[in-house]
Amino acid sequence: MRDGAVRLVIFRHVRRSSISDSTKVFAPEEEQDYGDEPTKVRETDKYVSEYVRGFVDKWDELIDWEQRAESEGRFFIDVLKARGKHSVLDVATGTGFHSVQLLKAGFDVHSADGSAEMLAKAFDNGMRHDVVLKTAHADWRWLNKNVHGKFDAIICLGNSFTHLFDEDDRRRALAEFYAALKHDGILIIDQRNYDSIMDDGFSSKHQFYYCGEQVTAEPVHIDDGLARFEYRFPDGSTHNLNMFPLRRNYLRGLLSDAGFRKIHTYGDFQEEAEESSPDFFIHVAEKNYE
Numbered sequence: 001m002r003d004g005a006v007r008l009v010i011f012r013h014v015r016r017s018s019i020s021d022s023t024k025v026f027a028p029e030e031e032q033d034y035g036d037e038p039t040k041v042r043e044t045d046k047y048v049s050e051y052v053r054g055f056v057d058k059w060d061e062l063i064d065w066e067q068r069a070e071s072e073g074r075f076f077i078d079v080l081k082a083r084g085k086h087s088v089l090d091v092a093t094g095t096g097f098h099s100v101q102l103l104k105a106g107f108d109v110h111s112a113d114g115s116a117e118m119l120a121k122a123f124d125n126g127m128r129h130d131v132v133l134k135t136a137h138a139d140w141r142w143l144n145k146n147v148h149g150k151f152d153a154i155i156c157l158g159n160s161f162t163h164l165f166d167e168d169d170r171r172r173a174l175a176e177f178y179a180a181l182k183h184d185g186i187l188i189i190d191q192r193n194y195d196s197i198m199d200d201g202f203s204s205k206h207q208f209y210y211c212g213e214q215v216t217a218e219p220v221h222i223d224d225g226l227a228r229f230e231y232r233f234p235d236g237s238t239h240n241l242n243m244f245p246l247r248r249n250y251l252r253g254l255l256s257d258a259g260f261r262k263i264h265t266y267g268d269f270q271e272e273a274e275e276s277s278p279d280f281f282i283h284v285a286e287k288n289y290e
């Protein structure tokens, strides 16, 4: 918040020093570990150890900031400005792409994430782009414990919500987002088009989100409770993410249950009618009736 109520943590200075062993927030390993049966790993808490340093360091190759900025254009800026929103909490900061874009566009941005590994990278990326990110380490399920204040808008982008495996966790996270918004606040949340993957099989225009030309991102296992993706990098290395395959209407229903009164869904940054089988959906959920 502008009044400085948000607890800020500059992770560059705490990296590997003041974090107790019992609260694992960094994942300094190079390799991921899913045990003997990777498709059995279906836990909300797993995300912290999925984003190992070896993967985080490559994440920007996967998303390619320049290409992504070009493909998204002014979409999020226009959605926020059209509704007169200024203070933004990025709850899934990752390596900082949207936080940096919005800071540069003049928004008052706070950047949270449950992975300290990701936040440290985001802070460094901010410095490279001449902005200082105001970071807070926070898991969505306990967001308001670590992030204080009310925001005009919350963004949860890059298919992040898919990391929650239990419905209780999804409802809990949305309730926390709702509580962190002002009375007329908005939540912008996106998701991969899992409906099309589950109903028709995987295909991708490779045009949005994961724009890196040399990197492939494809599912290696899909069932009703798991979408396991593999990310293959030019150096031959691979990393995975185990995610819950959210269906479009299911997520819209959860948003509505959480109290959001108006939900508008876009497909690949277009009105849905203009894009029949988008790779991603973006929901703009508003607290207000009007």
Ligand code: SAM
Residues within 6 Å of the ligand: 047, 048, 051, 063, 091, 092, 093, 094, 095, 096, 097, 112, 113, 114, 115, 118, 138, 139, 140, 141, 156, 157, 158, 159, 160, 163, 164
């Ligand atoms: N928004 C970024 C982007 O578009 O590049 C990052 C997307 S990445 C797929 C998902 C991010 O969500 C990761 O940084 C991860 O740490 C964060 N995340 C996943 N589950 C979380 C949770 N329960 N609480 C807080 N952050 C979480």
